[in-house]
Amino acid sequence: MAGIRIENVRKSYGAVTVLRDFNLDIADGEFVVFVGPSGCGKSTMLKILAGLEEASGGRVLIGERDVTDLAPGDRDIAMVFQNYALYPHLTVARNMGFGLKMRGMDRGEIDRRVSEAAKILAVDHLLDRRPKELSGGQRQRVALGRAIVREPQAFLMDEPLSNLDAKLRVHMRAEISALHKRLGVTTIYVTHDQIEAMTMADRIVIMRDGEIQQIADPDTMFARPENLFVAGFIGSPGMNFLLGNVTADERGARVSLFGQDVCLPVPLAAVPGIAGRPVILGLRPEHIGPAHGPVSFAVRPRLVESLGSEKYIYVDLPHENRGAPADAKGADDERRGDALIARLVDAGAVATGEPITLSFDPARLHVFDAETHRAIR
Amino acid sequence: MSTQSIPAQPLAARAPGRRRRFGLDLARPSRRHWLGYLLLAPAVLLIALIIVYPLFISLDLSFQNVGIARLDQPRRPFTLANYERLFTSAEFWMACWVTFKLLVIVTGACFVLGLATALLVNNRFRGRSIARLFVALPWAVPEVIAVIIFAWIFDSSFGLMNWLFITLGLTSQTINWFSDPDAAFAVVAITMIWKGYPFVSIMALAGLQSIPEDFYNAAKVDGANAWQRFTNITIPTLMPVLGVTIVLVMLWVFRDFSIIYVLTGGGPLKATQTLSIMTYEQAFGFFKMGYASAVGIVTLVLCVLASLLMVGRRAEAMY
Ligand SMILES: Nc1ncnc2c1ncn2[C@@H]1O[C@H](COP(=O)(O)OP(=O)(O)OP(=O)(O)O)[C@@H](O)[C@H]1O
Ligand SMILES: [Mg+2]
Numbered sequence: 001m002a003g004i005r006i007e008n009v010r011k012s013y014g015a016v017t018v019l020r021d022f023n024l025d026i027a028d029g030e031f032v033v034f035v036g037p038s039g040c041g042k043s044t045m046l047k048i049l050a051g052l053e054e055a056s057g058g059r060v061l062i063g064e065r066d067v068t069d070l071a072p073g074d075r076d077i078a079m080v081f082q083n084y085a086l087y088p089h090l091t092v093a094r095n096m097g098f099g100l101k102m103r104g105m106d107r108g109e110i111d112r113r114v115s116e117a118a119k120i121l122a123v124d125h126l127l128d129r130r131p132k133e134l135s136g137g138q139r140q141r142v143a144l145g146r147a148i149v150r151e152p153q154a155f156l157m158d159e160p161l162s163n164l165d166a167k168l169r170v171h172m173r174a175e176i177s178a179l180h181k182r183l184g185v186t187t188i189y190v191t192h193d194q195i196e197a198m199t200m201a202d203r204i205v206i207m208r209d210g211e212i213q214q215i216a217d218p219d220t221m222f223a224r225p226e227n228l229f230v231a232g233f234i235g236s237p238g239m240n241f242l243l244g245n246v247t248a249d250e251r252g253a254r255v256s257l258f259g260q261d262v263c264l265p266v267p268l269a270a271v272p273g274i275a276g277r278p279v280i281l282g283l284r285p286e287h288i289g290p291a292h293g294p295v296s297f298a299v300r301p302r303l304v305e306s307l308g309s310e311k312y313i314y315v316d317l318p319h320e321n322r323g324a325p326a327d328a329k330g331a332d333d334e335r336r337g338d339a340l341i342a343r344l345v346d347a348g349a350v351a352t353g354e355p356i357t358l359s360f361d362p363a364r365l366h367v368f369d370a371e372t373h374r375a376i377r
Numbered sequence: 378m379s380t381q382s383i384p385a386q387p388l389a390a391r392a393p394g395r396r397r398r399f400g401l402d403l404a405r406p407s408r409r410h411w412l413g414y415l416l417l418a419p420a421v422l423l424i425a426l427i428i429v430y431p432l433f434i435s436l437d438l439s440f441q442n443v444g445i446a447r448l449d450q451p452r453r454p455f456t457l458a459n460y461e462r463l464f465t466s467a468e469f470w471m472a473c474w475v476t477f478k479l480l481v482i483v484t485g486a487c488f489v490l491g492l493a494t495a496l497l498v499n500n501r502f503r504g505r506s507i508a509r510l511f512v513a514l515p516w517a518v519p520e521v522i523a524v525i526i527f528a529w530i531f532d533s534s535f536g537l538m539n540w541l542f543i544t545l546g547l548t549s550q551t552i553n554w555f556s557d558p559d560a561a562f563a564v565v566a567i568t569m570i571w572k573g574y575p576f577v578s579i580m581a582l583a584g585l586q587s588i589p590e591d592f593y594n595a596a597k598v599d600g601a602n603a604w605q606r607f608t609n610i611t612i613p614t615l616m617p618v619l620g621v622t623i624v625l626v627m628l629w630v631f632r633d634f635s636i637i638y639v640l641t642g643g644g645p646l647k648a649t650q651t652l653s654i655m656t657y658e659q660a661f662g663f664f665k666m667g668y669a670s671a672v673g674i675v676t677l678v679l680c681v682l683a684s685l686l687m688v689g690r691r692a693e694a695m696y
Binding site: 047050051052071072073074077078079081082083085087088089090098099102103146150 | 589591592594595596597598599600601602605609610613614616
């Protein structure tokens, strides 16, 4: 086991820059998740770590050893692929033992390690089967088994759960977490699913267009997003964004939201020239409550979705608050610009078109610069 | 809209009428496979007519003492004489031996050359498409033209090969390629390899391109070197494709006629007379069609045995 250090790694394919200046320090035994939209360079970074792609610049260190120019097989890492990459002509046992055999380990030791790993992953009854005779979940376990028999310094996993159905995915997610607790091996896990990232990670690295947006633990990521993109990416349903013009007076910075004067949770001193400029305000759907609160407003819901335990209420934004950039892509949306979602738990009956009072606490507002999209605190 | 334009009619009244109009309703689930048979029927009939029927004719002929076969004449009496003569004739065993040698050498060389060229042009390099074209080229050349090219190359007085041999100092006088048994056999083999390897190459290339990149990535991470990746990933995953390809090449060598016939006519001293040349010679050279049929039938049996041997082991699908 070892920590991993990535220093100033860059990657471009000809004129296309895929990764720019990637810096990351991963502690021994940490579970780090790379997350970001499709095409942001997650797999590329992982392949550079594995030695399957050459970096255009920068260094990679695994356990203080510079591996930048080492062959994949000499880096002492194991990788789990999205489509498992199990060799179709080998049995499960031989698939799992392949890496050990390539390293010239003797038969007895290979068998011992394979059966031990198979027991951990509950695939010991499948050892004589071929991959085509396994279900998706079983294949996934075998692929994990192939990684753990090697007892490597680190695991690299590239969207290992994306071929599984939703239920199995939740199950395997927990299993991988448990496996990590048990083995304590440094793991880098790539996904584009923010829920996987939030549930599994010690630390999340959010990427976009080859650039790191923020590195933080899940709770910090949720509570203190550094910029608009991170704010919109984490959380489901995604954060609501409202546009407002700042006015300043002796009590602090204020904006008008839903026709009401709201005091922003940032000291005026934090941003000297803020008065008179537009800002983007982020408000999480779960921070909007039913009934009266610090800031209350009456609305008629455009749409009400009930999930049983909770309700999603879609509300039209007032014109003055519309127009926040669609730049922050959450999970799903095109509504960003003109609607707001409230997520109400135990709200009682709410009907589309019927008036309802909602409220929020201004302290929950996230403030972002409308130009740089960076958080203002 | 369309639902409104249909006149309101009770369902029960409409259904039987419809069934009467289409006497054979192939859309019914229980009859869906009928359509398949129906579509297959013309092809099956055609094959029966042009392959199975002649096959039975020649099987029948091989048990008769016939010179020139004529369908309008009555059957001759049943006899095993053709087969008796066949299995005691040195010529037949010689032809078997020549066919076997050719089979092993040509199939083996086509396999190695085809796989090697496929691996080569599967790499990414400048001018890859041109290289692929050149690899596949001999396959597109008609057999007779290929034979003429090689007949010129190996011509004893102004052939390229003799010039090359003399220039390189390998021989002092011109070799007469077509009068020496070993040399003639070599020429036939080389021509067949040149003509046959592109097929293996094309098939192997198609197979190579269907191997997922991640197999190699996984093997690299597992520490396999290039040779180990080749023997542990490439060869086993290509095997289903290669197995079938080898059978097809073998059958081609078995039955190929034009290359040998145009190049050497089976000579010299029957050194290049394969079973198919022998069949032709007996049937249309000496007009012993009964005897020729016996040779043909034996060849057929050998072909079937050989392909069963090769295909049988690889029949199981991999994915
Ligand atoms: N061989 C290549 N040549 C040129 N561009 C490439 C190549 N491989 C990847 N790219 C580009 O690099 C970018 C990052 O690709 P990468 O596979 O790392 O994305 P990703 O974050 O893993 O996305 P996903 O979530 O869809 O897997 C993409 O825009 C892709 O088009
Ligand atoms: Mg990817």
